[in-house]
Amino acid sequence: MKKVKKLVVGNWKMNPVSLEEARKIVGTVKRNMKNIKRTEVVFCPPFVYLSPLSKAMKGSLSLGAQDANSETAGPFTGEVGHLQLPQFGVKYVIVGHSERRNMGETDEIVNKKVQSVTSLGMTAIVCVGESSRDANGEYLDFVKQQILKALKDVPKKSFENIVIAYEPIWAIGAKQAMTSLDLHEMSIFIKKVLKDSYSIASDGVRIIYGGSVDRVNASSLVKEGNVSGLLVGRQSLESKDFVEIINLVDAQ
Numbered sequence: 001m002k003k004v005k006k007l008v009v010g011n012w013k014m015n016p017v018s019l020e021e022a023r024k025i026v027g028t029v030k031r032n033m034k035n036i037k038r039t040e041v042v043f044c045p046p047f048v049y050l051s052p053l054s055k056a057m058k059g060s061l062s063l064g065a066q067d068a069n070s071e072t073a074g075p076f077t078g079e080v081g082h083l084q085l086p087q088f089g090v091k092y093v094i095v096g097h098s099e100r101r102n103m104g105e106t107d108e109i110v111n112k113k114v115q116s117v118t119s120l121g122m123t124a125i126v127c128v129g130e131s132s133r134d135a136n137g138e139y140l141d142f143v144k145q146q147i148l149k150a151l152k153d154v155p156k157k158s159f160e161n162i163v164i165a166y167e168p169i170w171a172i173g174a175k176q177a178m179t180s181l182d183l184h185e186m187s188i189f190i191k192k193v194l195k196d197s198y199s200i201a202s203d204g205v206r207i208i209y210g211g212s213v214d215r216v217n218a219s220s221l222v223k224e225g226n227v228s229g230l231l232v233g234r235q236s237l238e239s240k241d242f243v244e245i246i247n248l249v250d251a252q
């Protein structure tokens with residue numbers, strides 16, 4: 001598989017409240033991307049901002065969606081389909097974020113979405129992660145099962161369009177990220193799952209980390225945590241902090 005860049009993904013969730021604010025964040029980050037050579041930066045705004053932001057994204061930034069429906073078209077009031085996204089330059093789609101799973105998204109739905117996103121040539125950022133940890137390491141099997149179920153029947157050629165985002169639920173929106181040491185252990189574990197189950201080389205699928213990333217922990221999470229990038233929630237709305245995070249990742 002080809003060597004790919006590191007990845008920093010900003011998941012804005014249901015923010016910011018105005019397009020003007022969204023444009024400001026993108027503008028500030030874009031102006032500060034000149035020296036970024038080894039990292040791809042992806043913004044995942046709410047659907048309504050995808051079209052107006054798509055022009056501004058051209059060049060150094062990439063556009064992602066936070067979710068979408070795998071059905072081709074039809075009577076699905078309120079939904080947006082994967083097929084509708086590429087025309088706005090969307091390259092990435094987050095799939096199975098814990099906040100979506102919390103709203104009833106099952107492993108089967110996640111799997112359908114992974115298949116649909118990758119078959120359209122976009123990259124699926126597949127979120128996995130346990131809600132809590134136990135002394136017996138059962139959380140490891142939980143994460144393994146989430147990965148296997150999400151990737152079921154996905155053709156091997158589609159794996160270059162897959163990113164695994166390890167996001168332990170207990171670290172999302174929290175005061176602190178997980179430790180780099182614990183992340184290192186998890187990244188080795190996920191690589192082993194991918195190798196044992198799909199014969200994927202250790203750098204064949206990018207593994208990124210999400211959960212309370214900030215400018216203080218970004219560097220060590222990537223370097224010592226042994227991951228290819230970060231999925232950033234709150235700090236992706238703070239343009240100066242986000243720029244700093246991007247620079248720290250790029251320097252690794």
Ligand code: PEP
Binds near residue numbers: 167173174210234235
């Ligand atoms: C997230 O929800 O994906 C996330 C990582 O959020 P935060 O960075 O705010 O913890």
